[in-house]
Structures are given as C-alpha cells and as structure tokens.
Amino acid sequence: MTDHLITISEPTLRRLPLYYQFLLRKKQNGDTSVSCPQIAQDLELTSIQVRKDLQSAGAVGRPRVGYVIDEVLVTLSELLGYSNTKDALLVGAGNLGIALLDYEGFEEHGLNIVAGFDVDEEKLGKVFQGKRIYDLSDFKRIASRLNIKIAIITTPASSAKEVCDIMIDSGIKAIWNFAPIHLSTPDDVIVENVNLTASLAVLSNRLERSID
Amino acid sequence: MTDHLITISEPTLRRLPLYYQFLLRKKQNGDTSVSCPQIAQDLELTSIQVRKDLQSAGAVGRPRVGYVIDEVLVTLSELLGYSNTKDALLVGAGNLGIALLDYEGFEEHGLNIVAGFDVDEEKLGKVFQGKRIYDLSDFKRIASRLNIKIAIITTPASSAKEVCDIMIDSGIKAIWNFAPIHLSTPDDVIVENVNLTASLAVLSNRLERSID
DNA sequence: TAGATTGTTAATCGATTAACAATC
DNA sequence: TAGATTGTTAATCGATTAACAATC
Known part of the structure; x- marks a missing residue:
C-alpha cells in the first residue's frame, strides 16, 4: 500500500468517480484508450483539470495517444477503494x-x-x-x-x-x-x-x- | 427579492444549514443570542470563518453581544429557501x-x-x-x-x-x-x-x- | 515530419486565515 | 471603563487555469 502515500485533494477525489464511470462506458464501447480532452468534453470540465487530476491519481499517459483505459481503471479502482470491499x-x-x-x-x-x-x-x-x-x-x-x-x-x-x-x-x-x-x-x-x-x-x- | 442580489459562495452556502440547525437548538434551549465563537466551537470551525459566513448571509451582530438568534434564523431561512416551499x-x-x-x-x-x-x-x-x-x-x-x-x-x-x-x-x-x-x-x-x-x-x- | 496531447512549471483566482480598529 | 466580539481590510494558502517544452 506504499503507493497510497500520495495525498489527493478532496476536489480531485470527488471528480475521480466520474472519470471512472466515463472510462467504463468507453471500455464497453470497445475503446482502449482515451485522452483528457475527450473526458473533459463529456464531463464539461477543462482538459487541463482532467490532466492534473489523472496526474495526481498517478496515471501515466502518452503524448498524442492519451491514456490506456484499462490501466487507468485499475489505478482509479485501487485509489477509490473499489477493489478492496x-x-x-x-x-x-x-x-x-x-x-x-x-x-x-x-x-x-x-x-x-x-x-x-x-x-x-x-x-x-x-x-x-x-x-x-x-x-x-x-x-x-x-x-x-x-x-x-x-x-x-x-x-x-x-x-x-x-x-x-x-x-x-x-x-x-x-x-x-x-x-x-x-x-x-x-x-x-x-x-x-x-x-x-x-x-x-x-x-x-x-x-x-x-x-x- | 432584491436582497437576493448578494451572491454567496458555495462553501459558505453549504455551511449555513449547519448554523441554522445549531441556532434552532440554541433557541429551543431558551437562548436569544449567540456569538461566532459559540457557533464555531460547536461545529469545530474557526470563529473568523463563521463571522465571514454570517456576514455574507447578511446577518448583523453587535460587538460583545453577538447575533439575535431569531433574526439570524429568519435571514437564513429566506436565503436557504426554507420559508418558501x-x-x-x-x-x-x-x-x-x-x-x-x-x-x-x-x-x-x-x-x-x-x-x-x-x-x-x-x-x-x-x-x-x-x-x-x-x-x-x-x-x-x-x-x-x-x-x-x-x-x-x-x-x-x-x-x-x-x-x-x-x-x-x-x-x-x-x-x-x-x-x-x-x-x-x-x-x-x-x-x-x-x-x-x-x-x-x-x-x-x-x-x-x-x-x- | 507535423501536430496533437502529455508533463511540468508559472500565473491567477478565490477561499480561508490573520490582524486590527470600532463598538457595545 | 475594560474587554469581548463584531466589522473590515490585508495576507496566506490552495486549487484552478495558463503557458510551453517534451514526445509519440
């Protein structure tokens, strides 16, 4: 659990479940990767804010491509306690x-x-x-x-x-x-x-x- | 409704119902006035924050004495929509x-x-x-x-x-x-x-x- | 390569906290 | 009067937004 040493601000923490839920929908849609501008558009946020949030959650993306949906889902579910009922x-x-x-x-x-x-x-x-x-x-x-x-x-x-x-x-x-x-x-x-x-x-x- | 022209910040707005509820308890207790430090102590906030919040709600107090509970209750109930179901x-x-x-x-x-x-x-x-x-x-x-x-x-x-x-x-x-x-x-x-x-x-x- | 998007550093904005004079 | 508390102006802090270089 040493990767939990990052403290995530409360505003960010409250947005993460929305990202998670959007990524799940994308995945069900057959997508494998997603970019900040895409997430931002769906949730009516700025892409800068999404980028910062994902960063502080510890997700790593690739320029031009975005983030691998499955990777981010795992990162977020750990962080949000979804994987440890x-x-x-x-x-x-x-x-x-x-x-x-x-x-x-x-x-x-x-x-x-x-x-x-x-x-x-x-x-x-x-x-x-x-x-x-x-x-x-x-x-x-x-x-x-x-x-x-x-x-x-x-x-x-x-x-x-x-x-x-x-x-x-x-x-x-x-x-x-x-x-x-x-x-x-x-x-x-x-x-x-x-x-x-x-x-x-x-x-x-x-x-x-x-x-x- | 011209007194609604004051915009209240969302963090403040979310604290006001707690003040309202505390004032109701005080009133039922027989009290007629209350000070910021008292409210702050019960809700574990700083008295400065309570003072600012009440101020932006439009409440007016008297130095040394505090605020008249009934007055603040009316002000808050208007602001929070309690008096207009x-x-x-x-x-x-x-x-x-x-x-x-x-x-x-x-x-x-x-x-x-x-x-x-x-x-x-x-x-x-x-x-x-x-x-x-x-x-x-x-x-x-x-x-x-x-x-x-x-x-x-x-x-x-x-x-x-x-x-x-x-x-x-x-x-x-x-x-x-x-x-x-x-x-x-x-x-x-x-x-x-x-x-x-x-x-x-x-x-x-x-x-x-x-x-x- | 060109260009979109990430990562990162700096600037802005707003809320909280501090300071202090006014006053009952 | 003395002192606690309000009203108000200034300082701090943290979150959001902007800017831009790095990179795939």
Whole structure:
C-alpha cells in the first residue's frame, strides 16, 4: 500500500468517480484508450483539470495517444477503494437507512453493508436483502466480533451524536454520516458527511437567483 | 427579492444549514443570542470563518453581544429557501426514490415532492405518503399543468441523461441529481449533484490513508 | 515530419486565515 | 471603563487555469 502515500485533494477525489464511470462506458464501447480532452468534453470540465487530476491519481499517459483505459481503471479502482470491499454497519433503519441497506450497488464501490441497527422494536429482526436489523445495544458486540471499521449513520439529527459516540467506543474508524449535524470525533476517526439539507440549500438558492 | 442580489459562495452556502440547525437548538434551549465563537466551537470551525459566513448571509451582530438568534434564523431561512416551499417531481421510484418520497422532513427545508415517476409497470399507481407513482410519459403534462420548476433524478446512471432531457423539455429549471453521472443542461437549468459514489470514495480513500 | 496531447512549471483566482480598529 | 466580539481590510494558502517544452 506504499503507493497510497500520495495525498489527493478532496476536489480531485470527488471528480475521480466520474472519470471512472466515463472510462467504463468507453471500455464497453470497445475503446482502449482515451485522452483528457475527450473526458473533459463529456464531463464539461477543462482538459487541463482532467490532466492534473489523472496526474495526481498517478496515471501515466502518452503524448498524442492519451491514456490506456484499462490501466487507468485499475489505478482509479485501487485509489477509490473499489477493489478492496469492506464491511460496514448501518444505524438508523428509517426510509433512507433501509434504502441504503437494500441497495446492492455499493458493493462494486467497495462497501458491503452487513447489518442494520435501530432502537425501534417494530423494526428489530426484520431482514432486507439478507441484512437483519439488530438492537442498537448489540452494536459494539457485533462490530468487535466482525472487526468492522466503517459505519453509517442514517438516524435523525437528534440522535446522531450519541450514535456516533457508540461507534467511536466500538472501534469504528470511518463514519459515513447522513444526519445534518456536525459530529465531533477523535483524530483517528474520520467522518464523511452527506448533508442533503445542505445540497438542497444550494439548489434552492441558485434557483432563486437564476429566476430573479 | 432584491436582497437576493448578494451572491454567496458555495462553501459558505453549504455551511449555513449547519448554523441554522445549531441556532434552532440554541433557541429551543431558551437562548436569544449567540456569538461566532459559540457557533464555531460547536461545529469545530474557526470563529473568523463563521463571522465571514454570517456576514455574507447578511446577518448583523453587535460587538460583545453577538447575533439575535431569531433574526439570524429568519435571514437564513429566506436565503436557504426554507420559508418558501416549492413543489417538485421525482423520477426513479427505486429504493432511494421511494425513501425520498416517503420522507416528510424536506418540507421544512422548502421542498414538497408531489409525485413520483417510473417506467416500471409494477410501480405505477402505487402511493407513498400520499404521493402517487405515474408513468414517465406523463411527466411533461403534469409538470406543465402544475407549473413545477424543480425535479429530482433517482434513476440509475444509465437512464439519467434521457430523464434529464425530458425534464428540460418540460420546463424544469432546477434538477437535484442523485445519479452518479454528469448531466449537461442549458444555462437556465441548474443541476445540483448528490453523488454518493464520490462521497464514498472520499471516505474509503481517507480511511485507507489513516490506516497506513 | 507535423501536430496533437502529455508533463511540468508559472500565473491567477478565490477561499480561508490573520490582524486590527470600532463598538457595545 | 475594560474587554469581548463584531466589522473590515490585508495576507496566506490552495486549487484552478495558463503557458510551453517534451514526445509519440
């Protein structure tokens, strides 16, 4: 894993999955190589930016020709964790939580949700896509036994902080947080937020401004 | 709406919902004013950044005292579109789409999803939280009749582009896109992406690096 | 060879952070 | 008044964009 010593900026990291997905389409199309201008055109970016991004991902191309699609796909899938699927636990079996449990697509992106947790007795024992809902009080025991490092929070904001504390106490090292609230964690526990209210705010504000 | 002439940077806009939510908690706590250092401490930001953000949102405070919570809440709710709920249509009644349809919480953030669409006959006619699933071919008719400007894409990436085209053709001006693919639209149609694969990529990569 | 595209170094732009005067 | 916090102007930092030589 010594090739992971390169740090990739967050803006770049967020664009890489789009490149990956475009390259897959190209490959299915029968293409074997691709150039920055091609990628840039499809994604409406500048070719300079694509070049820089691929460079910082460690991809190497050939002038005039571009990049070998298969090579870049391998590089990106390593970098994005697609080639090393990890188990995760999810807390909060509401609509969103169950949607994520039910969704099979995360596995090809390196994430395998193995079980859900909730405090609502009505939900306990239910099974979605082979994944059972357990009582939150079982979280630590199961996380330790399965040696799980990734957890997902899909609870309401009001309970997210205490759920986060349970996760930290259970040895979780990465939290994918869907609750619209800031979570405070030790340095060795990372948090990635999916804040739908923030995204919606951007949409509303921009729409308002474009109409004015 | 002339006070909307201020343009707010996207990083700032994404932090404002967190401030809003914190202020609500403070208010429920019985507080009437709040200072930047207080907000900063709770959200683990710098007080300078909070001050700048509030300033660009148009909030005015008093030295030594801080900001009047009720005033800031009003300012932010206007800016974030919370006080002016708009109708929206959703296309793609899979797990995620139904989770969003089912969720009642968006209304207090200014979004009211009134119906869903799909091409899968099995889903047509089903009703979630009073919201019916219609055939995609009815989209344009319904969007025009209800004069709807906002639409949500929760289809697989493979069909997102054609769905996007239908939306543009139907007079939609803002698209909340959950499909992990770039959508190309005219200047007067804005797109806000929620790309879970990108978010997951950041999580995986950071976890990998923190373990090394 | 000619010319398109890569790799790399420099310039620009915008967001964050710092500094400090104003003020309640 | 003293001191904490705001408002505002300046400095820094990092990401994007530009420029251009190297190369296939």
